[in-house]
Structure formats: C-alpha cells, structure tokens
Amino acid sequence: MSKLLITGRQRLSGEVCVQGAKNSALPVLAATLLTKGENVIFNCPSLSDVDASCEILRYLGCEATRSDQTLLIRCDGVARTDIPDSLMRKTRSSIVFLGAVLARTGRARLSFPGGCEIGPRPIDMHLKALRALGADIREQHGVLDCRAPYGLRGAKISLSFPSVGATEDIMIAAALASGTTTISNAAREPEICDLADYLNKCGARIDGAGEGVIYIEGVSSLHGAAHSIIPDRIVAATLMSCAAVTGSELTLRGAVSRHLGAVIPVFEESGCRVTVSEQGIRISAPRRLRSMRLVRTMPYPGFPTDAQAPLTAAACTADGTTVFIENIFENRYRHIAELTRMGASIRTEGKVAVVEGVPALYGASVEATDLRGAAALVTAALCAEGTSAVSGVRYLERGYENFDIVLRSLGADIRKV
Ligand code: EPZ
Numbered sequence: 001m002s003k004l005l006i007t008g009r010q011r012l013s014g015e016v017c018v019q020g021a022k023n024s025a026l027p028v029l030a031a032t033l034l035t036k037g038e039n040v041i042f043n044c045p046s047l048s049d050v051d052a053s054c055e056i057l058r059y060l061g062c063e064a065t066r067s068d069q070t071l072l073i074r075c076d077g078v079a080r081t082d083i084p085d086s087l088m089r090k091t092r093s094s095i096v097f098l099g100a101v102l103a104r105t106g107r108a109r110l111s112f113p114g115g116c117e118i119g120p121r122p123i124d125m126h127l128k129a130l131r132a133l134g135a136d137i138r139e140q141h142g143v144l145d146c147r148a149p150y151g152l153r154g155a156k157i158s159l160s161f162p163s164v165g166a167t168e169d170i171m172i173a174a175a176l177a178s179g180t181t182t183i184s185n186a187a188r189e190p191e192i193c194d195l196a197d198y199l200n201k202c203g204a205r206i207d208g209a210g211e212g213v214i215y216i217e218g219v220s221s222l223h224g225a226a227h228s229i230i231p232d233r234i235v236a237a238t239l240m241s242c243a244a245v246t247g248s249e250l251t252l253r254g255a256v257s258r259h260l261g262a263v264i265p266v267f268e269e270s271g272c273r274v275t276v277s278e279q280g281i282r283i284s285a286p287r288r289l290r291s292m293r294l295v296r297t298m299p300y301p302g303f304p305t306d307a308q309a310p311l312t313a314a315a316c317t318a319d320g321t322t323v324f325i326e327n328i329f330e331n332r333y334r335h336i337a338e339l340t341r342m343g344a345s346i347r348t349e350g351k352v353a354v355v356e357g358v359p360a361l362y363g364a365s366v367e368a369t370d371l372r373g374a375a376a377l378v379t380a381a382l383c384a385e386g387t388s389a390v391s392g393v394r395y396l397e398r399g400y401e402n403f404d405i406v407l408r409s410l411g412a413d414i415r416k417v
Contacts (some may be wrong), residue, residue, distance in 0.1 A: 027195045030099075078105055093113075362384055
C-alpha cells in the first residue's frame with residue numbers, strides 16, 4: 001500500500017494543465033457502447049476509474065486501447081449483456097453502463113453497484129426512469145436483470161432530484177429509443193453537456209442539456225466520433241485549494257471559469273485574487289486566508305459537493321470560522337476526523353461542519369477513505385508544519401492523475417513511497 005510523504009509549508013508556483021474530467025470521461029465511455037465505428041476520445045485522464053470502464057468495455061466485446069491521453073474505442077460487436085460483480089464493484093459509476101447495455105443489446109444483467117465510502121448511493125431514480133422507457137427490470141439477490149426485447153420507447157420523465165447519474169443513464173438509454181424522451185428536473189452539470197455533445201457527434205438528437213429539461217429524439221443507430229473531454233473542474237478546485245493553503249500563486253491552464261461559477265467567489269471571500277483569461281485561471285493567495293463564512297453544497301450551478309472536502313481542508317488554517325453544509329451526500333465528512341489529527345478544530349453535526357480556523361496544522365499519519373477526502377488530506381498536509389504520511393493513495397488515484405508529480409512540479413515536497 002503506497003503512501004504520500006508530504007513536508008508542508010512549501011510555497012508553490014508555476015502553471016499546470018488541468019486534466020480531463022473523470023466525471024465526463026466515465027459516462028462518455030459508457031455511451032461509446034451505443035456506437036458502431038471508431039471513437040477517438042482525447043484528453044482522457046489516466047485514472048483507475050477510467051481503466052475500470054475500459055475493462056468493462058473489453059469484457060462486453062469492444063476494443064479499447066490507450067495511447068497517452070487518447071482512447072480508441074470500437075464497439076462494432078457487443079458479445080455480452082452482463083457485467084460481472086468483480087467489474088461492477090471497481091467503480092460506483094459503472095451503473096451508467098446499465099442504460100448503455102440495455103439500449104444496445106435489449107438486455108442487461110449487472111449487480112447492484114455497491115454503496116461507497118460517501119453514502120448508500122441508491123439507484124431508484126435510474127430504475128424508475130428505465131422502466132418508464134419500457135424496460136422490464138427484476139431485482140433479485142443483488143442482481144439487476146433488465147430486458148427490453150422490443151427496444152426502448154421514448155417517455156416523459158421527471159426526476160425528483162437532479163441526479164447526475166440518472167440523467168446520464170436516461171440520455172444514453174433514450175438516444176436509441178423509438179420516439180421522444182424528455183427529462184424534467186435534469187442535472188445541469190458541465191459533464192451532462194459534454195455527454196450530450198459527444199452523443200450528438202455520433203448522430204444522436206439531444207437538445208437542452210445544461211438546462212432543466214432535456215429533449216432526446218431517439219434514432220436507429222449511432223456511429224463513432226472524435227471527442228475531447230472537458231477539463232476537470234473538481235481537480236481545478238482542488239489545485240486552487242492547494243494554492244490557497246500555501247499562500248501561492250498558480251496558473252491553471254485549461255480550467256473553464258464558467259464551470260467554477262460557485263467556487264471562485266468562495267476563494268475570493270477567503271482573500272484570494274482570482275483572474276480569468278482565455279488560457280485559464282490564475283489564483284494568488286494571501287499569506288493567511290480569511291474565513292469563507294458559509295459554503296453549502298448544491299446541484300450545479302451551486303457549489304459542487306466534490307469540492308467540499310478540499311475546501312474544508314483550506315478552511316482549517318483560515319482566520320475565522322467557516323460553516324459547511326453538505327446537502328448532497330449523507331456521509332461526506334469522513335476526512336474531518338483525520339484533519340483533526342493534524343490539529344484542525346472542526347465540529348460536525350449531520351450535514352453541518354463548523355471549521356474554526358487555527359494558526360497552524362501539524363504533520364501526522366492520516367488515512368484517506370474516499371477520493372475527495374484523500375484530496376483534502378493532501379491539501380492539509382501541504383500547509384502543515386512538519387511531515388505527514390497520507391495513506392489510501394489508491395483513492396486519490398481514482399480521480400487525480402499523477403497528483404504527486406503535478407504538485408512536486410509546482411514546488412511541493414511530496415513523494416510516494
Ligand atoms: C455523480 O455521482 C458524480 N460521479 C459524483 O462525483 C458527484 O459527487 C455527484 O454526481 C453529484 O454531483 C460521477 O459522475 C461518476 P447523483 P452520482 O446521482 O451520479 C441520490 C466524485 O467524487 N440518488 O447526482 O452518483 C444520491 O444518493 C464523485 O467524483 C438517489 O437517491 O450522483 C445522492 O445523495 C462522488 N437515487 C444524490 O442523489 C438515485 O437513483 C446525488 O446523486 C440516484 C441518486
């Protein structure tokens with residue numbers, strides 16, 4: 001089990017090119033299953049979650065090969081309709097393959113995706129929507145057996161919550177359905193728009209992505225396409241947190257400021273100067289942050305839940321108290337206990353975390369238990385006095401490409417052992 005050894009209080013400087021978005025690459029890879037012909041996916045980050053999706057595609061009979069940041073995917077012959085538990089459990093987001101396998105083959109058998117470290121992760125909205133599209137879904141012994149022998153048909157779907165995964169699953173399933181599907185109260189995340197862009201390049205007819213209602217006109221077949229994945233806004237927010245806690249000035253090349261509309265003001269509230277240009281985002285942090293006052297996570301365009309953990313780390317040494325309210329997931333404060341071991345003063349009560357700024361954090365041995373919690377511990381270790389040992393690096397590698405190398409290139413004293 002590898003660890004990251006980080007000696008804090010090193011100023012960072014320079015510029016970094018922001019990786020492609022994990023949460024766009026994963027649904028796009030699932031959607032390639034609908035196509036016949038070659039897909040060239042550019043700017044695809046090298047992550048264990050992406051590798052897991054490629055493994056599923058190969059298992060189903062597709063070709064998936066990587067050269068640097070480009071994936072070549074060809075799904076001309078889909079030979080299987082099941083995804084084994086061993087592959088399903090590698091990444092929670094594999095549920096988005098449900099709609100893809102069902103739409104392409106008329107059948108899909110896969111195990112219930114496990115909950116994960118941040119909450120039970122139910123899929124009721126996925127199942128209700130697929131049934132509305134005409135799927136017959138049986139749930140037994142933890143396995144979903146879905147059939148649509150006569151194909152899926154368009155339907156009017158209204159989501160009780162703007163679920164990202166359910167919106168993606170429905171878009172993918174409806175792309176080859178007969179007739180029109182509308183999704184009301186759809187998720188509006190940039191990754192939803194990126195998926196729609198990719199599918200439309202393949203010949204789909206999707207309108208309204210990024211707004212509240214999405215219209216999908218089913219087509220009979222989809223061809224392959226070339227597509228470049230959008231930059232990862234959560235990695236950008238995490239790098240901004242790393243700059244903020246070390247009083248640094250960084251340029252994030254490729255970061256899209258409009259994807260960070262609810263994040264940039266929080267850094268400005270804490271005393272950072274953020275300038276936006278065509279090339280990306282430049283952040284310049286004060287020696288000590290002011291409190292961010294109140295951060296409440298919401299569906300996009302609100303403050304993203306995935307950025308909550310790195311920002312709680314940044315709030316630990318700010319001057320003043322910051323209140324976080326986590327409205328999206330039930331169990332997303334698991335990094336707090338580890339931050340407390342580093343000297344943070346944080347109290348949590350249900351959805352609320354109250355972070356009282358302390359003058360300094362101290363290096364400690366800490367354990368990551370989820371992806372964004374791992375990012376929070378690395379952020380905290382960068383500003384702590386002394387050396388920290390962060391274990392659970394495998395969680396970090398699910399979503400951050402070569403993060404230790406990136407931080408070292410910016411001047412951090414970090415190495416993987
Ligand atoms: C996606 O997860 C992201 N993952 C998450 O990023 C992100 O935190 C989340 O969206 C919210 O933005 C990927 O895109 C691969 P949801 P997803 O469906 O689709 C409940 C990361 O760190 N819900 O919008 O699972 C659910 O339990 C990951 O990169 C139901 O109740 O998120 C949660 O409380 C973590 N029933 C809320 O909705 C359902 O059928 C939001 O979930 C589906 C979801």
